[in-house]
Amino acid sequence: MITDMTRGNPTKTLIAFTFPMLIGNLFQQLYNIVDSVVVGRYVGKNALAAVGSSFMLMNFFSFVIIGLCMGAAVVYSYYFGERNYSNLRKTIFISFSSIGIFTIVLSIILVFTTKGMLNLINTPEEIFLDSQKYLQTIFAGLIFVYLYNACSALLRSIGDSKTPLYFLILAAIINIVLDLLFVIVYDMGVFGVAFATVIAQGVSSILCLIYGLWKIEFIRLKKEDLVFDKGIFAMVSKFSFLTSIQQSIMTFGMVCVQGIVNTFGSDTIAAFTAAGKVDSIAYLPVQDFGNAFGTYVAQNKGAKKNDRIIQGVKSAIKTIIIFCLIMSIIIYMSSSSLMRIFVEASEVNVIKLGVEYLSIISVFYVLIGFLFMFYGFFRGIGELNISLILTIISLGTRVLMAYILSSIPSIAQRGIWWSVPIGWALADGIGFILYRRTKHKKLLIEEDSPKC
Template identity: 75%
Template sequence: MITDMTKGNPSTTILKFAFPMLIGNLFQQLYNIVDSVVVGRFIGKDALASVGSSFMLMNFFSFVIIGMCMGASIVYSYYFGEKNYSKLRKTIYISFLSIGIFTILLSVLLVFNIEEMLILINTPENILGDARIYLKVIFASLIFAYLFNICSALLRSIGDSRTPLYFLILAALINIVLDLLFVIVYDMGVLGVAVATAIAQAVSSILCLIYGFTKIPFIRLTREDMVFDKEIAKVVAKYSFLTSIQQSIMTFGMVCVQGIVNTFGADTIAAFTAAGKIDSIAYLPVQDFGNAFSTYVAQNKGANNMTRIREGVKSVVKTIIIFCLILSLAIYISAGKLMNIFVNASEINVIEIGVEYLSIISIFYVLIGFLFMFYGFFRGMGELNTSLFLTILSLGSRVFLAYTLSRIPQIGQRGIWWSVPIGWIIADLVGFVLYKRTHKNKLLIPQETLNF
């Protein structure tokens, strides 16, 4: 269902749009959660550590692609809000082709350099083999991750957040069935988990592509649309590149943190892997509100409706506070039970480390909620440099503090956990100052003077 976000009640519009994104991302997380549960329960602790160590590298390069797709979607949203369908179709052609070629080249490069990357992040020798097998399959099938994300980004940019959800649900179900089949029945180990994920992504991406271009007439490309427009290409390149840098910096920071975690051994790696899954699911709602807000801001900027953007900010702030308070309480109380989902009760040390991590992080979810709001606002307004700066500030602070604090014997790995909320609060304070500047300089000036 296509949604024009320049009309209707801002709160209702953003929430309705964000909800399918939330459910969809929960199923996206289900890919990795099922992988971790199956590996941890049916293969073993070392295998779980190998998938966890691989996960950060996989995320980093996946988010390079996802960031490019997100950047292009801002341009889609702007032209959709402006009702300029000719430029929208040309943007689709240029972005699909250029990002697709980049993905193929990146995939080939990664497949031939897996071991060097794993060694670079201090992957222990006993889990290196499984990590290498897992990543080889994931990187070889990166084209399907691209295809799904570019199609999803397009559909969401025009207000359809439900269709990507349906294909994600299908992919998650396929992934669950194949995980169990390949690991338990055929005893394929970590290889089976990776192959299951690749097949699930392939099916969902192809179906999403077919749906988009057969069911929505105004995005269907003609010969006139498949031309190189220099001005559109420059806009797409700018937005795709800067958003990709932002997303990859976020995950690069996590790769650096993973490298620090890896120095503490397999128990800490396994605990960080399991707790990290729980953590990432917990703040998905506010992450999706931020992403939905980005589309909302971009469409309304295209329509030159600055008053509506200000109303949207107030709505998102209230939603973030409510959701984060509920989530913080829920995760803090149930941390131990949640860890037991991923690892056997006999792994007492792994569970204790994971509970310690969640008990610290969960208290501060409202901080990451506001940070996602700032990311979405500045992306939607076209201030990608500001959004990028906040990301660098947050992740840079986290990596620096994680390394510094964890080297103090009295603090140890707890320093890694505490570096997270400290990084969030630093970026939030700066983000608030920059938002006030934008509010004064752009949101309060005559609308007809604004340009894309």
């Protein structure tokens, strides 16, 4: 179902568009969690640590690709809002072909450099081989990560957030079934978990592509669309590159943090892995809301309905505050029970460390909610450089403070946990200042098209 976000009540429009994205990403997180639960309970603590240690590297390169797709989606949304379907199709051709080639080359390089990357992040010897198997399998299947995200970004940019949900649910079901089959029945260990993920992503991505081409007539490429338009290529390149840099900086910061976590041993790695899964689900709705807000802003900018953008900001602030307060209370009160989902009750130290992490982070979810809103706003109006600056501030502060605070013996791991809200708070403060400056200068009113 295609949604025109240039009409109707902003709050209802944003929530209706966000909800399918949220459900889909919850399913995606579900099969990531199942990966952790299956290896943690049926293979062992070291296997859980191996998957957790690998997860940050996997995310880093996945988000490079996802960022490229998200950047192209801003241009899709603009041309859809403008009702310029010819340029929309040309953008689809240019972005799909260029990003696809990049993904294939990247995948080959990563498979052969996995060992060096694991050494670089101080991966402990007892989990090194499992981490290597897991990552090489995931890297070999990156083409499916690209294909699904390219198709879902296109569909969401034109207001269809439900169709990607259906294929993501299918992927989650396939992944869970294959996880249990490969690990419990065939004893394939962490390789089985990774292989199940690749198969699930492959099925969902191919089906999503077939659906888009079959069902939506105005995105079907015609002979005259298969051309290299320098202006469109420049626009797509800028938006995709800057968004990819933003996404990769976010995950690179997490890789750096993972390297610090790894120095504290397997218990801390396992706790950080399990608590991080809970944490990511807790603020996933505001992350999806921020992405939906970016689409909302871009469509309205293309339609030159700038008053709706300001209305959307006010609506977003209220929605984020309400939701984040609810999630903060839930996670804070149930942190111990949530940790026991991932590890046996006998792993007292792992549970203790995870509860400590969640008790600190959960109090500050509203800060990450506002940060995602700023990302969506600045991406939607074409000021991707500001989104990039905010990301650098947030992650740079987190890595620096994690390193400094964790090196103090009396603070240790708690320094890593406290570095998170410190980074969020600083980026939010600067984001608010830049938003006010942008609004007062009326940049979003004066711009008629995305900046090339």
